[in-house]
Amino acid sequence: MFPGATADRADAAYVVVGAPLDVSTTFQPGTRFGPDRVRRFAESFEDYDHHTDRHFSELDVHDEGNLHAWTDAAEYVEFLAGTLGDVVDVGAVPILLGGEHTVTVAGVRAVSPDLFVCLDAHLDLRTAFDGDDWSHATVTHHALETADHAVIVGARAGSEAEWARTREDDVTVVSPEAVADRGVDVVRDAMRAACDPAAATTYLSVDVDAADPAVAPGTGTMEPGGLSAREMRDIVRTVAPVADGVDVVEVNDRDDGQAATLAGALVRDFVFAHAAGP
Structure with missing residues (x-):
């Protein structure tokens, strides 16, 4: 059980579902261990959040x-989309723990968002990778089959083809350098340019490899030059109040718990900020 997720399903405002899919990782496998590893390393956190003056165990998480x-x-x-759709149908927010990034497509289908916001080192805009059109490298491509932007x-x-795809009107890329220069404002501006976040349905996906590998080495395809843990926290807390579903994915067992600890913290950041509201 995710620490503090003590609510009964019937009373839940948030429902955590683990999805240990691990079939298309291209470098370091091990995401099958991700959901349980995130739960384990979240055990060290305090129940209380001083930013919102709330206790996680009182926020109706199941x-x-x-x-x-x-x-x-x-x-x-x-x-999996059907399982998460059942969560959405009763008015709760699905929290998906991966598993490889492919599972995100299930969350997107369940929420059916206008806007897909993804923290990721990779564009994931391929239509297929190594002949596999359900590779983890195709996630954003599949998300755009449902989302508008x-x-x-x-x-x-x-x-090269993926970067060319980003020049189309339905994709916006915010680089790590832009986040370092402008902080969460650059993310807010990108969301507002895409749609009205207050009126839109939004899905947030967090691939832990968005972080610099020095911060979270336990992931399948590491890419230097990434976001800091603090930057990821601030972005998640910024998007959470307008999000209708979230996932944290691509944690594996190839480190000493750094990636899982970051992932668990970001799940909590999402719940605290979402419960506090805009």
Whole structure:
């Protein structure tokens, strides 16, 4: 159980679902261990958040456990989307713990957002990778089958074709350098340029590899030059009040808990900021 997620399902405002899919990682596998690893390393956190003057255990969070994954990613995503859709249908906010980034597509389908905001080192705009059209490298491409616009924060890697795709009107890239220069304002401006965040349905995806690998080495495809833990926290807390669903993905078991600790903290940051409201 995610620490502090003590609410019954019937009373829950937030429902945590683990999705340990691990079939298309291109460098370091191990995301099957991600959901439980995030829960484990979140045990060290205080229940109280001084930013919002709230206790996590009082915010009606329920942990549904893990939805067992199998090797057919497309089929698994479809089933997971139904599970998360059940959460949305009762008015709760789904919190998805990955698992490889492919599981994000299930969260997007369940929420059906106008705006997809993703913290990621990679553009993930490929239509296929190594012949696999359900690779973790295709996530934003699939998200845009549902969402009207994608804002990708922290991206610093992609193919030539992917960077060309970012020049189309439905994609905005916010570089790590832009975040370092302007902080969360650059993310707010990108969201406002895409749509009215107050009126739009928004889904937030956090790929832990958006962080610099010095901060979170336990991830599949590390890319130097990334965001700091503080920058990621501030972005998550900024987006959370207008978000209708969230995931934190791509944590594996290849470090001493740094990536899982960051992921667990960002889940809590999301809940605290979302519960506090705009």
